[in-house]
Amino acid sequence: MAKQVLVTESVSKHFGGLKAVNNVSIHVEDGDIFGLIGPNGAGKTTLQNVIAGTYAPTSGQVFYHGRNITGLKAHQICHAGINRTYQIVRSFPRLSALQNVMVGGIFGARLTEAQARAKAKELLDFVEFPADPATLAMNLNTMQLKRIEMAKALASGCKLLFLDEVAAGLTPGELMDIIVLIRRIRDSGITILIVEHLMKLIMEVCNRIAVLCFGELLAMDVPSVVTKDERVLKAYLGDSLLV
Numbered sequence: 001m002a003k004q005v006l007v008t009e010s011v012s013k014h015f016g017g018l019k020a021v022n023n024v025s026i027h028v029e030d031g032d033i034f035g036l037i038g039p040n041g042a043g044k045t046t047l048q049n050v051i052a053g054t055y056a057p058t059s060g061q062v063f064y065h066g067r068n069i070t071g072l073k074a075h076q077i078c079h080a081g082i083n084r085t086y087q088i089v090r091s092f093p094r095l096s097a098l099q100n101v102m103v104g105g106i107f108g109a110r111l112t113e114a115q116a117r118a119k120a121k122e123l124l125d126f127v128e129f130p131a132d133p134a135t136l137a138m139n140l141n142t143m144q145l146k147r148i149e150m151a152k153a154l155a156s157g158c159k160l161l162f163l164d165e166v167a168a169g170l171t172p173g174e175l176m177d178i179i180v181l182i183r184r185i186r187d188s189g190i191t192i193l194i195v196e197h198l199m200k201l202i203m204e205v206c207n208r209i210a211v212l213c214f215g216e217l218l219a220m221d222v223p224s225v226v227t228k229d230e231r232v233l234k235a236y237l238g239d240s241l242l243v
């Protein structure tokens with residue numbers, strides 16, 4: 001049986017009376033490209049925030065490689081090996097592309113400036129950053145910023161990477177590029193959890209999927225099973241989206 005990298009056990013996060021995430025138990029296995037899907041407001045980002053330590057769960061537990069990480073601070077979880085890109089790209093506009101990636105190495109992996117610079121150069125090559133590394137982030141386009149975001153997250157040395165809506169705003173050609181990059185990251189030994197609306201990307205790259213709806217887990221399985229699940233079809237996707 002594949003090794004379980006991440007396990008959530010009956011995790012809930014309530015905001016007052018709103019059950020943003022309710023009793024969700026998922027497991028992500030070593031080498032997975034795991035898709036977390038569901039309509040707007042389903043609780044996808046909130047679940048990531050609980051796993052990554054932005055929020056403490058209202059109840060339930062989170063395990064990373066068998067270690068209980070529930071309630072640890074975000075920086076502790078980052079140092080444990082989990083990192084993320086954000087739904088809304090968060091770069092430092094007045095730093096260069098290279099410096100943005102260095103931030104990940106310095107704060108995420110406690111590298112020295114020289115080590116972080118070397119690592120950032122290596123990672124800019126890995127993500128095939130197409131522009132001059134000295135370009136200020138404020139002058140980069142969406143796809144370039146996404147590559148920088150991924151390189152910055154990887155600079156922390158993470159072994160589990162969350163990608164939140166990484167395909168939003170990309171052209172079809174850019175989408176294919178990002179699919180290639182996601183696979184390359186996984187093949188380098190990093191397990192990936194993708195939150196995404198775009199079914200084309202999910203179906204193309206994910207080997208397992210969990211579906212959230214109004215904070216509840218509707219299904220978790222391989223794509224071919226999830227897309228035939230009656231509850232998923234009725235509650236969320238609609239058959240037309242799955243062809």
Ligand SMILES: Nc1ncnc2c1ncn2[C@@H]1O[C@H](COP(=O)(O)OP(=O)(O)OP(=O)(O)O)[C@@H](O)[C@H]1O
Nearest residue numbers: 015018020038039040041042043044045046047087
């Ligand atoms: N900090 C917060 N305070 C109060 N309510 C919140 C907070 N964060 C999220 N919510 C609510 O929790 C629910 C789940 O939100 P969440 O952002 O996790 O959904 P999502 O699945 O990521 O949606 P989207 O696809 O639009 O990104 C929504 O009803 C949202 O309004």
Ligand SMILES: [Mg+2]
Nearest residue numbers: 044045046087
């Ligand atoms: Mg979200």
